[in-house]
Amino acid sequence: xxxxxxxxxxxxxxxxxxxxxxxxxxxxxxxxxxxxxxxxxxxxxxxxxxxxxxxxxxxxxxxxxxxxxxxxxxxxxxxxxxxxxxxxxxxxxxxxxxxxxxxxxxxxxxxxxxxxxxxxxxxxxxxxxxxxxxxxxxxxxxxxxxxxxxxxxxxxxxxxxxxxxxxxxxxxxxxxxxxxxxxxxxxxxxxxxxxxxxxxxxxxxxxxxxxxxxxxxxxxx
Numbered sequence: 001x002x003x004x005x006x007x008x009x010x011x012x013x014x015x016x017x018x019x020x021x022x023x024x025x026x027x028x029x030x031x032x033x034x035x036x037x038x039x040x041x042x043x044x045x046x047x048x049x050x051x052x053x054x055x056x057x058x059x060x061x062x063x064x065x066x067x068x069x070x071x072x073x074x075x076x077x078x079x080x081x082x083x084x085x086x087x088x089x090x091x092x093x094x095x096x097x098x099x100x101x102x103x104x105x106x107x108x109x110x111x112x113x114x115x116x117x118x119x120x121x122x123x124x125x126x127x128x129x130x131x132x133x134x135x136x137x138x139x140x141x142x143x144x145x146x147x148x149x150x151x152x153x154x155x156x157x158x159x160x161x162x163x164x165x166x167x168x169x170x171x172x173x174x175x176x177x178x179x180x181x182x183x184x185x186x187x188x189x190x191x192x193x194x195x196x197x198x199x200x201x202x203x204x205x206x207x208x209x210x211x212x213x214x215x216x217x218x219x220x221x
Contacts, residue, residue: 033084033199043071045092046210047185052203053086069097074106084192085111086200091186094213100181104147106190108175112153125154126173134194137178139201142187144178148194184208 035052042048045068057075064073070091077083087106092098109126129151137144153173176197178189185206191197 031195031198033196035199035203039073041071041073041088041090042066043090043092044068045094045213046208047090048207048209049088049090050203050205050207051088051200053200054083056083057086068092069095072105084196085190086192086196087188087190088200089188090206091188093181093183093186098186100186104177104179104188104190106175106188108149108151108153108173111175111190112155112173125156127152127154129173134176137198137201139178140205142180142185142206144180144187144189144201146197147177147179148174149177150174184210 033054035054037053037055037057038050039053040048040050044066049071053075054077056077056079058078060074060076060078065071070089072087072089074085074087076085089105093100108129109124112124112126129149132148132150134146134148137146151173152170154168154170156168174192176191176194178187178191178197178201180187185208189197189200189204191200
């Protein structure tokens with residue numbers, strides 16, 4: 001019996017160690033969100049962005065467009081809104097229409113409006129929310145400033161929002177942002193959670209391929 005224990009013990013220790021390591025690795029990767037559908041977004045002024053989204057997501061035509069000013073797209077699960085969303089926009093800072101504003105394009109009230117377009121609720125009201133500055137994140141040699149906006153949204157299916165009755169619903173809405181601005185690019189990413197934003201940034205790469213018109217507008221080095 002003692003000899004049997006002596007032979008089994010090293011294997012038992014190795015097995016337990018492997019289990020502990022597996023659990024540790026699973027714990028470290030628990031915030032990873034699988035993004036397996038590869039997307040290439042081209043712009044009319046040359047940059048090409050590569051990134052991944054979820055395979056069961058669709059792109060809403062109401063928030064998809066491109067010209068020399070900007071290229072953008074909005075991805076979400078049209079069947080299950082709780083599955084999250086990603087908004088990605090590249091803006092050309094060398095056009096006459098460019099305004100270097102700090103306010104994100106896809107504000108939470110626009111997110112709420114997009115949601116209402118795909119639900120029975122025709123009206124919406126966003127109460128005042130709170131901005132929180134988060135950390136910085138680097139992706140593809142670009143440093144993004146991170147922010148979070150939290151608010152409460154009340155949706156109405158009524159012409160008169162103050163007459164709630166039973167025809168309304170409320171939900172807490174949170175949007176996290178990664179924003180980067182330079183002489184070459186203006187990038188905005190919005191997501192429904194920090195973990196989703198992190199996963200998206202890990203897949204993001206951009207081929208700038210700047211055209212001569214843009215290069216001529218860059219400040220002298």
